[in-house]
Amino acid sequence: xxxxxxxxxxxxxxxxxxxxxxxxxxxxxxxxxxxxxxxxxxxxxxxxxxxxxxxxxxxxxxxxxxxxxxxxxxxxxxxxxxxxxxxxxxxxxxxxxxxxxxxxxxxxxxxxxxxxxxxxxxxxxxxxxxxxxxxxxxxxxxxxxxxxxxxxxxxxxxxxxxxxxxxxxxxxxxxxxxxxxxxxxxxxxxxxxxxxxxxxxxxxxxxxxxxxxxxxxxxxxxxxxxxxxxxxxxxxxxxxxxxxxxxxxxxxxxxxxxxxxxxxxxxxxxxxxxxxxxxxxxxxxxxxxxxxxxxxxxxxxxxxxxxx
Numbered sequence: 001x002x003x004x005x006x007x008x009x010x011x012x013x014x015x016x017x018x019x020x021x022x023x024x025x026x027x028x029x030x031x032x033x034x035x036x037x038x039x040x041x042x043x044x045x046x047x048x049x050x051x052x053x054x055x056x057x058x059x060x061x062x063x064x065x066x067x068x069x070x071x072x073x074x075x076x077x078x079x080x081x082x083x084x085x086x087x088x089x090x091x092x093x094x095x096x097x098x099x100x101x102x103x104x105x106x107x108x109x110x111x112x113x114x115x116x117x118x119x120x121x122x123x124x125x126x127x128x129x130x131x132x133x134x135x136x137x138x139x140x141x142x143x144x145x146x147x148x149x150x151x152x153x154x155x156x157x158x159x160x161x162x163x164x165x166x167x168x169x170x171x172x173x174x175x176x177x178x179x180x181x182x183x184x185x186x187x188x189x190x191x192x193x194x195x196x197x198x199x200x201x202x203x204x205x206x207x208x209x210x211x212x213x214x215x216x217x218x219x220x221x222x223x224x225x226x227x228x229x230x231x232x233x234x235x236x237x238x239x240x241x242x243x244x245x246x247x248x249x250x251x252x253x254x255x256x257x258x259x260x261x262x263x264x265x266x267x268x269x270x271x272x273x274x275x276x277x278x279x280x281x282x283x284x285x286x287x288x289x290x291x292x293x294x295x296x297x298x299x300x301x302x303x304x305x306x307x308x
Contacts, residue, residue: 001087001088002089003088004090004092005051006092007113008114009049009114009115012047013115015115015116015117016049017041018037018120019033019036019085019119020051020120021052021125022056023076024076024164025070025071025164025182025183026071026080027162027167028155028157028162029161030122033120033152034080034084034085035083040120042084046118048084048086049088049089050089051091054090057093057098060095060098061098066217067217068168069216070187070216072190072214073090075190075271089114100128101129102128102132102133102137105128106138107141110147118147119149119150120150121138121149122151157181162182167179167183167187171187172217172219174219174221176218176274179274187216188271188274189274191270192268193208193210193266193268205291205294206262207239208256209254210254210256210270211254217241218277221242221278221279221280222279222280223239223274223276224238224276226272226273229270237256238259239255240253240255241254244281257294276305279297
C-alpha cells in the first residue's frame with residue numbers, strides 16, 4: 001500500500017511506527033533503519049510504515065542537478081514491502097514542505113496528521129525548514145507530544161560508511177560489484193521497452209531499448225545484465241549504455257540484448273540489473289568490426305552470468 005503524507009492515514013494505520021528517511025538506494029544503512037522500525041512495530045502489534053521523499057529534496061532545491069536517482073517510487077515500494085513494511089508513505093517534497101519548520105513537521109505532520117506512535121531515523125537525519133531539525137530536536141519535540149524516537153547508527157563495510165554517495169561513485173566508475181554489495185542487490189533500471197532504430201535486429205543482436213529518465217548514469221559502456229520481465233521471468237544478456245558513437249546522431253539509450261530470446265517486448269515494463277562492467281563504449285569503423293566485438297562481449301557476459 002502507498003499513502004500520501006499530505007492526507008491523514010486510514011484508521012488501520014494509526015499509531016504506526018514509521019521509518020523516516022529518503023531511502024533512495026535502500027542500501028544496508030537504510031535497511032538497518034527499516035528493520036529497527038519493523039521490529040519495533042511487530043513487538044508492539046503496530047503497523048510498520050517506511051517513508052520516503054519524492055521528488056528528492058535535492059531536485060527541489062537544485063532542479064538542474066545531474067540525474068542521481070537509484071530507484072523509482074515503484075521500486076522502493078517493492079523493496080519496502082520485502083523489508084516487512086505494511087505500507088509506504090510518500091512525502092511530496094514541494095515548496096510547502098520545504099517551508100515547514102521542524103516543530104510543525106513533528107507536531108502537525110508526524111503526530112497530528114499521521115498519528116505516529118514512534119519514528120526511527122538514521123543518526124544523520126535532518127528535517128524542517130533550513131534543516132533546522134536533527135535527531136536530538138526530533139526526540140525533544142516528539143517527547144513532548146508522546147512521540148517516541150530511535151536513531152540508528154551508520155553501517156560500515158571495511159572502514160567506510162555505507163552511503164548513497166558511495167554507491168553513486170561506484171556506479172559512475174563502472175564498479176558494479178561494490179554497488180551491489182552496498183545495496184545488497186544490483187543497481188537496476190526499470191522502464192517500458194521503446195521502439196528504436198532496429199539496427200540490432202538487422203545485425204543479429206536485437207535489443208530492448210529503455211530510456212534512463214531520472215536514474216543516475218553509470219559509466220557508459222557494455223555490461224553483463226539480467227532482465228526481469230513483467231511475468232517474473234529473468235533473462236541473461238549484455239547491454240550497451242551510452243550514446244552509441246558508431247551511429248549518427250548520438251542517442252542515449254540502455255540497450256539490453258537478451259540471449260536466446262526472440263519475443264516481442266515493445267511497450268512492456270522490464271527491469272534491467274547491472275552485474276558486471278565489461279568495457280567502455282567504443283566507436284567502430286565498420287559494422288563487421290562492431291558485430292565481432294559484440295559477439296565477444298556476449299560470450300564474456302554469458303560466462304560471468306553463469307556464476308550467478
